[in-house]
Amino acid sequence: MAEETVDALARAQAVDGSAGAAHRHDALLSARAANIKQSAVRDVFEISMQPGLVSLAGGNPNLASLPLERLGETARRIIAERGLEALQYGGGQGTLELRTQICEVMAAEGILDADPDNVVITAGSQSAQDVAAKVFCNPGDVILLEDPTYVGALNTFEAYEVDVQPVAGDEHGIIPSELRTRIAALQAEGRRIKLLYTIPNFNNPSGVMLAPERRQEIVDICREANILVLEDNPYGLLKFDGVLPAPLRAANPEDVLYLGSFSKIFAPGLRIGWALVPAHLLQRFYLASEAVTLCPPTFNQLLVSDYLGSYDWQGQISTYRSLYRDRCAALLSALDEFMPAGVSWTRPEGGFFVWLTLPEGIDTYPLLHRGIDAGVVFVPGAAFTAAKGPSNKLRLAYSAVPPETLREGVKRLAPVLAEAIAAL
Amino acid sequence: MAEETVDALARAQAVDGSAGAAHRHDALLSARAANIKQSAVRDVFEISMQPGLVSLAGGNPNLASLPLERLGETARRIIAERGLEALQYGGGQGTLELRTQICEVMAAEGILDADPDNVVITAGSQSAQDVAAKVFCNPGDVILLEDPTYVGALNTFEAYEVDVQPVAGDEHGIIPSELRTRIAALQAEGRRIKLLYTIPNFNNPSGVMLAPERRQEIVDICREANILVLEDNPYGLLKFDGVLPAPLRAANPEDVLYLGSFSKIFAPGLRIGWALVPAHLLQRFYLASEAVTLCPPTFNQLLVSDYLGSYDWQGQISTYRSLYRDRCAALLSALDEFMPAGVSWTRPEGGFFVWLTLPEGIDTYPLLHRGIDAGVVFVPGAAFTAAKGPSNKLRLAYSAVPPETLREGVKRLAPVLAEAIAAL
Numbered sequence: 053m054a055e056e057t058v059d060a061l062a063r064a065q066a067v068d069g070s071a072g073a074a075h076r077h078d079a080l081l082s083a084r085a086a087n088i089k090q091s092a093v094r095d096v097f098e099i100s101m102q103p104g105l106v107s108l109a110g111g112n113p114n115l116a117s118l119p120l121e122r123l124g125e126t127a128r129r130i131i132a133e134r135g136l137e138a139l140q141y142g143g144g145q146g147t148l149e150l151r152t153q154i155c156e157v158m159a160a161e162g163i164l165d166a167d168p169d170n171v172v173i174t175a176g177s178q179s180a181q182d183v184a185a186k187v188f189c190n191p192g193d194v195i196l197l198e199d200p201t202y203v204g205a206l207n208t209f210e211a212y213e214v215d216v217q218p219v220a221g222d223e224h225g226i227i228p229s230e231l232r233t234r235i236a237a238l239q240a241e242g243r244r245i246k247l248l249y250t251i252p253n254f255n256n257p258s259g260v261m262l263a264p265e266r267r268q269e270i271v272d273i274c275r276e277a278n279i280l281v282l283e284d285n286p287y288g289l290l291k292f293d294g295v296l297p298a299p300l301r302a303a304n305p306e307d308v309l310y311l312g313s314f315s316k317i318f319a320p321g322l323r324i325g326w327a328l329v330p331a332h333l334l335q336r337f338y339l340a341s342e343a344v345t346l347c348p349p350t351f352n353q354l355l356v357s358d359y360l361g362s363y364d365w366q367g368q369i370s371t372y373r374s375l376y377r378d379r380c381a382a383l384l385s386a387l388d389e390f391m392p393a394g395v396s397w398t399r400p401e402g403g404f405f406v407w408l409t410l411p412e413g414i415d416t417y418p419l420l421h422r423g424i425d426a427g428v429v430f431v432p433g434a435a436f437t438a439a440k441g442p443s444n445k446l447r448l449a450y451s452a453v454p455p456e457t458l459r460e461g462v463k464r465l466a467p468v469l470a471e472a473i474a475a476l
Numbered sequence: 477m478a479e480e481t482v483d484a485l486a487r488a489q490a491v492d493g494s495a496g497a498a499h500r501h502d503a504l505l506s507a508r509a510a511n512i513k514q515s516a517v518r519d520v521f522e523i524s525m526q527p528g529l530v531s532l533a534g535g536n537p538n539l540a541s542l543p544l545e546r547l548g549e550t551a552r553r554i555i556a557e558r559g560l561e562a563l564q565y566g567g568g569q570g571t572l573e574l575r576t577q578i579c580e581v582m583a584a585e586g587i588l589d590a591d592p593d594n595v596v597i598t599a600g601s602q603s604a605q606d607v608a609a610k611v612f613c614n615p616g617d618v619i620l621l622e623d624p625t626y627v628g629a630l631n632t633f634e635a636y637e638v639d640v641q642p643v644a645g646d647e648h649g650i651i652p653s654e655l656r657t658r659i660a661a662l663q664a665e666g667r668r669i670k671l672l673y674t675i676p677n678f679n680n681p682s683g684v685m686l687a688p689e690r691r692q693e694i695v696d697i698c699r700e701a702n703i704l705v706l707e708d709n710p711y712g713l714l715k716f717d718g719v720l721p722a723p724l725r726a727a728n729p730e731d732v733l734y735l736g737s738f739s740k741i742f743a744p745g746l747r748i749g750w751a752l753v754p755a756h757l758l759q760r761f762y763l764a765s766e767a768v769t770l771c772p773p774t775f776n777q778l779l780v781s782d783y784l785g786s787y788d789w790q791g792q793i794s795t796y797r798s799l800y801r802d803r804c805a806a807l808l809s810a811l812d813e814f815m816p817a818g819v820s821w822t823r824p825e826g827g828f829f830v831w832l833t834l835p836e837g838i839d840t841y842p843l844l845h846r847g848i849d850a851g852v853v854f855v856p857g858a859a860f861t862a863a864k865g866p867s868n869k870l871r872l873a874y875s876a877v878p879p880e881t882l883r884e885g886v887k888r889l890a891p892v893l894a895e896a897i898a899a900l
Contacts, residue, residue, distance in 0.1 A: 083614050188506055
């Protein structure tokens, strides 16, 4: 199961981090340490790893279609022939070669003017979120975000004592007028809003894509309010069909800090992500990143560079698009077939996730355990929101599960949800 | 040149991070962002990379004696045979296999009771320092440390607005009575001291080893004052001869958070370090680590595991010990031969560095540029201290330089220092 899912389940249970009895070292903990959530659901994971259980919880990419033999040979050659470089410290910003290639990846994503000098390679894009919070946020500062949003970002921001504030959205993403209203209300309270964190393409967990016609207006609203946009786009290239909408960053180089990742289009186990930073913020961001990890892993960068330089990485993305399109279709079809009345869900055009809404009054957290009893695992919705209290939502991931297993998982889930609805 | 050296030179120049003209986004920066130093000496690096220049600046390990062909084949096999695991997300704490093997490495370092459950694998040990500062330190809290100490730790701690306070030491490391006095003085001022950060074995940059007979007393003093010891031991196994002194952690599992690294004994380009965390602090530390990087790179962990499981890693360390012993001896011999009167230096028993002291009144920072003109690069002492103002110290690294080149470097450096002394 993806580690992100562990976080999500921990967060869904909302247990605070103070484990066990008091200790004299408790006095040594920082104020922010209290915001770092403890996982009290490790037992659930152990259970969820049991054979026979269908996991619709983990947002892992499907790696089976990667050319593993050839990638192994590439890895061999890098270490045998360039080992003194591959195994040595490197520059804190990442290699120029990979930063240059990342600009080509961003061109495919719709950003045509990226300069390798403004790219900072990070230990996964999670690390770039951490650096952004560190560089921009004092305790109590506000980050606006979608509700629901990525559990890892919530955890990272809250570890800096950031006040994460949701902005209302619909099936086309953040609603510009709602953003305007929210900013005005928070500013009227004297709050300092630093960032808008958004996953415009196939949001994790909702699968929602921000409508192209809303994008520039959202950036304009933020610019007027002097709020930097933190755009997280790991799924952008994984649109099933048609033209990709331009990222918010595309026409707004000064107002958007853009985060990218190889975790969904290549290999999360290499932990290589990046930030494209507005030029005037580059030094701050880069040096803060260096203070956390010194430098990104050199071998990993060389392997990604070879993959981008010598393999048909765009063809692989086409493969992924149709693979995930088929899986998403299988999941949606199973939902249509099996879900009881009262349950609704999103119909994503890309990415890894479908988001289910149950009738008001149902808490999906206790249903997790009933689902496991029925042989299926999902992530309860409370994981993906800063709001306290129960959630009537849940996330299903189709990325790592073959179509027939998706169908079986939904078939097992349906009576659990039906029973909860009947008990209302 | 090692990235750490870039930091060091930047720090030596003590330039603040505000680059260029004011921008409306300056208002978005966090208070801690002002503490993140900017490198204004990148030009110096570019110069220092010129062929013909002898660099005694970079603390890179010597990787030439690693079996690169065989390691390449191991990497090939891992990806070809276990690619679906190696390239996928992993657990946030790191693999159980590697955590178990790390306990064997720590046994070689003198810690016999480590439990894999209390090990957290991090993206280099720098990342563990970052997490420690995050979990324990509010702005204004004090971390005690050696003076001089590791530039990366200073940068990391200051990024959390920590007040780093030096404790006086001598050629045998921190002086216990000075530690006691310093704690009392700071507590009398109402300061909150959270951690003592120490590199007891072959401190970077001084090369000094903390005397074995002082070690327990230092832990006892910290325990009485409820200060957690953060022990950083990347060079512990690289003692040239004789028995390794026991780490502070060895007999003090509750009072020492221990940091280890594969960067000096294997491969820094893999960015695999670890923390051995007191059991009562484990959950906090682990979850904070997960919030930064989600999980350490999986492939890299599998490669290190194979190296520890199938290679003669202890034999490789013996090779390194004699290699670095010979290089250190060559450097010391050249210093004896060429250095002018008024210069003194440490005589390390292990590690990578020798620390030079010039007469009072000399600032080694401007000498950096004169050294480059003379064909040799070093790191000025101001990099390694929290104290403001000029430093009459400098660091020479022998780890990455063959003996004859070390001699040539010192020969070039001597007249630069002699001239500075003559001008006093």
